[in-house]
Amino acid sequence: MIQADQVSKSYLRGExxxxxxxxxxxxxxxxxxxxxxxxxxxxxxxxxxxxxxxLSPTAGxxxxxxxxxxxVSIEKRAALRNHKIGxxxxxxxxxxxLNALENVELPLRLYGHDRKSRRTAATELLERFxxxxxxxxxxxxxSAGQQQRVALARMLATNPRLILADEPTGNLDSExxxxxxxxxxxxxxxxxxxxxxxxxxxxxxxxxRVLQISDGLxxxxxxxxxxxxxxxxx
Amino acid sequence: xxxxxxxxxAIQFALAGPASAADFNKTIKVAAExxxxxxxxxxxxxxxxxxxxxxxxxxxxxxTARNTNWIKVGVTDQSAADVVKKYDASRLPMPTxxxxxxxxxxxxxxxxxxxxxxxDNAILTPRxxxxxxKLQEQKIAVVCLQPAxxxxxxxxIKQLEADTNLKNHVVKVTASADDAKExxxxxxxxxxxxxxxxxxxxxxxxxxxxxxxxxxxxxQQLASAIHKSGQCSCQHCQSKNK
Amino acid sequence: MGHFGLILTEMIRRPGPSITAxxxxxxxxxxxxxxxxxxxxxxxxxxxxxxxxxxxxxVLPNDVSLQDYYAADTHGxxxxxxxxxxxxxAQMTGVEELSPKLTIDSQWNSDPIVLTGILxxxxxxxKSSWQSVSILSAELAPVPVGKKCEGCNGRSCQISSGEKxxxxxxxxxxxxxxxxxxxxxxxxxxxxxxxxxxxxxIELSSEMSSGEPSRASLTVAGILPTTGTTDDNRMFAHxxxxxxxxxxxxxxxxxxxxxxxxxxxxxxxxxxxSLLPGVRVVTISQVVEAQVTVNRVMNxxxxxxxxxxxxxxxxxxxxxxxxxxxxxxRELGTMLALGATPTMVGRxxxxxxxxIGLVGGIAGLAVGVIAAFAIGGQYQSLSVGIQPQAALxxxxxxxxxxxxxxxxxxxxxxxLDPCVCLQEL
Numbered sequence: 001m002i003q004a005d006q007v008s009k010s011y012l013r014g015e016x017x018x019x020x021x022x023x024x025x026x027x028x029x030x031x032x033x034x035x036x037x038x039x040x041x042x043x044x045x046x047x048x049x050x051x052x053x054x055l056s057p058t059a060g061x062x063x064x065x066x067x068x069x070x071x072v073s074i075e076k077r078a079a080l081r082n083h084k085i086g087x088x089x090x091x092x093x094x095x096x097x098l099n100a101l102e103n104v105e106l107p108l109r110l111y112g113h114d115r116k117s118r119r120t121a122a123t124e125l126l127e128r129f130x131x132x133x134x135x136x137x138x139x140x141x142x143s144a145g146q147q148q149r150v151a152l153a154r155m156l157a158t159n160p161r162l163i164l165a166d167e168p169t170g171n172l173d174s175e176x177x178x179x180x181x182x183x184x185x186x187x188x189x190x191x192x193x194x195x196x197x198x199x200x201x202x203x204x205x206x207x208x209r210v211l212q213i214s215d216g217l218x219x220x221x222x223x224x225x226x227x228x229x230x231x232x233x234x
Numbered sequence: 235x236x237x238x239x240x241x242x243x244a245i246q247f248a249l250a251g252p253a254s255a256a257d258f259n260k261t262i263k264v265a266a267e268x269x270x271x272x273x274x275x276x277x278x279x280x281x282x283x284x285x286x287x288x289x290x291x292x293x294x295x296x297x298t299a300r301n302t303n304w305i306k307v308g309v310t311d312q313s314a315a316d317v318v319k320k321y322d323a324s325r326l327p328m329p330t331x332x333x334x335x336x337x338x339x340x341x342x343x344x345x346x347x348x349x350x351x352x353x354d355n356a357i358l359t360p361r362x363x364x365x366x367x368k369l370q371e372q373k374i375a376v377v378c379l380q381p382a383x384x385x386x387x388x389x390x391i392k393q394l395e396a397d398t399n400l401k402n403h404v405v406k407v408t409a410s411a412d413d414a415k416e417x418x419x420x421x422x423x424x425x426x427x428x429x430x431x432x433x434x435x436x437x438x439x440x441x442x443x444x445x446x447x448x449x450x451x452x453x454q455q456l457a458s459a460i461h462k463s464g465q466c467s468c469q470h471c472q473s474k475n476k
Numbered sequence: 477m478g479h480f481g482l483i484l485t486e487m488i489r490r491p492g493p494s495i496t497a498x499x500x501x502x503x504x505x506x507x508x509x510x511x512x513x514x515x516x517x518x519x520x521x522x523x524x525x526x527x528x529x530x531x532x533x534x535v536l537p538n539d540v541s542l543q544d545y546y547a548a549d550t551h552g553x554x555x556x557x558x559x560x561x562x563x564x565x566a567q568m569t570g571v572e573e574l575s576p577k578l579t580i581d582s583q584w585n586s587d588p589i590v591l592t593g594i595l596x597x598x599x600x601x602x603k604s605s606w607q608s609v610s611i612l613s614a615e616l617a618p619v620p621v622g623k624k625c626e627g628c629n630g631r632s633c634q635i636s637s638g639e640k641x642x643x644x645x646x647x648x649x650x651x652x653x654x655x656x657x658x659x660x661x662x663x664x665x666x667x668x669x670x671x672x673x674x675x676x677x678i679e680l681s682s683e684m685s686s687g688e689p690s691r692a693s694l695t696v697a698g699i700l701p702t703t704g705t706t707d708d709n710r711m712f713a714h715x716x717x718x719x720x721x722x723x724x725x726x727x728x729x730x731x732x733x734x735x736x737x738x739x740x741x742x743x744x745x746x747x748x749x750s751l752l753p754g755v756r757v758v759t760i761s762q763v764v765e766a767q768v769t770v771n772r773v774m775n776x777x778x779x780x781x782x783x784x785x786x787x788x789x790x791x792x793x794x795x796x797x798x799x800x801x802x803x804x805x806r807e808l809g810t811m812l813a814l815g816a817t818p819t820m821v822g823r824x825x826x827x828x829x830x831x832i833g834l835v836g837g838i839a840g841l842a843v844g845v846i847a848a849f850a851i852g853g854q855y856q857s858l859s860v861g862i863q864p865q866a867a868l869x870x871x872x873x874x875x876x877x878x879x880x881x882x883x884x885x886x887x888x889x890x891x892l893d894p895c896v897c898l899q900e901l
Contacts, residue, residue, distance in 0.1 A: 045895070049895045052813065054812070054893075054894040054895050055893075074818060078812070078815050078816060078817040078820075079817075081814070082814060082815020082816075083815070087813050087814070089810075091806075093807075093810040095807055095810065095811075096490075096807075097485065097486050097489040097490045098485065102485070106811070107814045107815055109479075110811065110814060110816050154814075158815070322599075322602070324726060325557045325558050325560070325561055326558055326561045326565075327558045327559075327561060327565075339608075340605070340606040341608075341609050342606070342607075342609055342610065343565055343603070343607065345561070345562060345565055355609065355610075355613070356609065358609065366608045366612075369605065370602075370605040370606075370608060422613065422616070423616065437612065439605060440601075440604050440605040440607060440611055441608040441609070441610075441611030441612040441615060442615060443616055
């Protein structure tokens with residue numbers, strides 16, 4: 001589904017060249033739940049940004065469903081992000097002045113889906129996450145867990161095949177954390193791939209594969225819990 | 235030579251001196267009886283303009299003594315208060331001279347300065363002064379100038395005189411080319427005395443020329459010209475304007 | 477509509493940041509709309525009055541500065557009434573009517589009353605008719621004098637007909653046919669305020685120029701219809717009665733000369749100027765021109781003010797939008813992550829600014845309309861009509877200024893790194 005090929009990212013910090021990621025090569029297939037772990041500042045978010053088409057690599061290629069993400073136009077890349085990639089953020093990143101329903105509709109709204117269809121889709125998703133009674137609530141009126149569930153619903157609005165989650169459980173209590181992880185695991189079973197950045201061992205143990213990043217180098221740790229799918233690590 | 239001229243002027247003045255303002259009514263009455271024109275001169279002070287005007291009138295009266303006389307009235311003279319009021323002279327620019335016909339019509343008013351030609355023009359023929367009198371009474375004057383030997387009144391005038399709307403507003407004035415005294419009237423109306431057929435001229439107050447017509451004009455044509463001129467104050471036009 | 481709806485939702489639910497910019501835009505547009513509407517309505521009113529009054533000329537004392545046509549007789553300076561006779565007797569072409577006036581301060585039951593003396597036509601008809609012979613000569617000349625100009629009815633002060641003989645016609649024609657020496661006409665507002673009715677006796681007192689008190693007992697002959705001018709708050713009496721109260725003899729403050737048509741007014745003004753010493757002859761077109769000039773200045777000032785406020789609006793909008801982009805970094809980054817293109821994000825910023833321009837413009841338009849009606853109502857009951865051109869220009873310029881001012885913030889938003897949404901801020 002997505003393939004990172006000799007991907008490197010470096011940037012200048014003052015006069016020093018910092019290598020955030022060095023020649024990483026790996027692939028993620030549908031059904032795989034990949035956890036990315038590593039210490040703070042090791043390049044986890046850099047990797048996730050590059051996989052999400054938001055940060056171009058200094059070298060190497062990232063191919064999503066046969067299309068090289070950084071060899072297409074900005075517009076095309078944005079469209080690929082909208083149609084094929086779903087993001088889940090640590091801080092939920094809900095739009096504060098939109099209610100739950102409108103937040104879930106947002107990805108559809110950006111691409112001109114009609115009001116009726118996006119409203120139906122958004123309502124169904126909120127129902128799925130048990131938020132039907134919170135549809136018209138704004139993020140500030142929701143608990144952290146509810147907000148993350150709204151964020152999950154929003155992520156699923158465009159029915160993406162690749163889910164990129166950046167510390168999605170970082171701000172949650174254990175109960176909600178379990179729900180989120182369980183949800184992401186279930187999504188893998190719907191022929192999607194999940195790449196999840198986490199510090200939480202409990203979360204990473206649920207992954208089918210674990211990618212360890214340290215000083216910009218990506219290495220693979222096979223997890224006890226086997227999941228189907230191919231892997232390739234540099 | 236100059237001395238002689240001054241003497242001559244002084245003699246002329248003596249001969250054609252003005253009547254007293256206090257005798258205004260009497261002078262006007264006598265003038266009317268004698269068919270004479272009266273120049274009534276109003277002044278405020280014996281200034282240069284007054285003296286010049288007096289001189290011109292005096293000379294004119296001395297030349298036409300048979301037809302004219304004159305009265306000099308000071309607007310502040312209490313004995314002449316009536317005549318000042320009659321002519322609202324306190325509100326006239328001074329000096330001013332008014333020509334008064336034997337029938338009472340004002341035949342000219344000249345302010346600040348006057349010349350003999352103007353004074354001469356203020357002397358009218360009897361029919362002309364009759365017409366002016368009627369115009370000053372706010373009547374519409376229908377003038378019929380007859381050729382020598384002619385005495386048939388155009389039918390249009392008769393019809394106009396019978397018009398219910400206009401009969402109280404219209405006055406007929408006729409003059410004949412046979413009458414030598416009226417030759418000047420013909421001349422001033424721009425009509426030759428050798429005309430073969432009657433000429434009809436219509437005037438509205440205070441002297442607006444409404445039109446000239448031949449003897450075949452109908453009463454309706456005359457009436458419509460009068461209405462069209464906007465100068466009549468007949469019932470028909472008044473109600474239309476409201 | 478999807479994106480615009482999103483922007484409107486944000487503006488409604490989070491109005492704070494937009495309000496300042498919106499107020500400045502609204503101020504600019506309201507200033508323009510109000511000033512333009514008042515100026516154009518005033519111009520229309522002047523034009524209407526001019527049409528109603530005909531091709532008028534004012535004869536004024538030499539050192540009078542003319543501010544307002546309707547106040548042309550309140551300067552306190554005078555010219556001799558004999559000038560009226562001079563004009564009447566001169567029988568100038570195109571002079572159709574004369575209206576001399578003398579305005580004095582008087583009192584009624586210790587209330588101050590502005591009393592204006594007017595001269596009925598019957599007073600100078602007689603003098604006009606003395607000119608019969610010379611008029612006849614001129615009329616029968618090859619080119620009749622009175623017909624030189626299309627529309628000229630002939631010579632001055634002829635028979636009144638129709639409505640001109642009605643007392644109430646004074647308010648529209650400024651001419652009165654007949655008025656008794658003890659008659660009084662009352663302006664509409666004054667009559668309403670004091671409950672004056674025809675037939676009432678009114679004792680007016682004044683102070684003569686010598687300092688002696690003067691009195692006149694007058695009978696109300698009629699109430700004049702509303703004119704929307706200062707005439708509505710005046711009383712009118714026979715000029716000679718007012719002169720007696722005034723005690724300065726036969727003088728007037730102004731002589732209004734009604735020419736038969738505009739074509740003759742400039743020629744007439746020259747003739748009157750040479751006929752009457754020590755006067756200032758002003759054509760109504762000059763008066764109108766003066767007022768129109770004032771209007772134009774007001775008009776230009778309103779545009780300058782508008783431009784100034786629009787510049788401030790632009791700066792304000794730019795600043796608001798820059799702050800907005802900075803504050804909403806995470807929001808905008810999230811949108812980029814969710815698939816928005818940089819162009820989309822930039823467009824949203826421009827659209828939001830334009831919406832501020834539009835809403836501010838419409839609010840300004842509404843405020844401007846209310847202000848125009850309120851201000852217009854205070855000035856001689858000026859009936860204000862909204863200037864659609866100014867309204868349109870105001871709103872369109874407000875939108876354009878807002879859009880242009882938001883260009884740089886929009887560029888900044890478009891260049892945002894979407895990765896910001898993945899980081900702690």
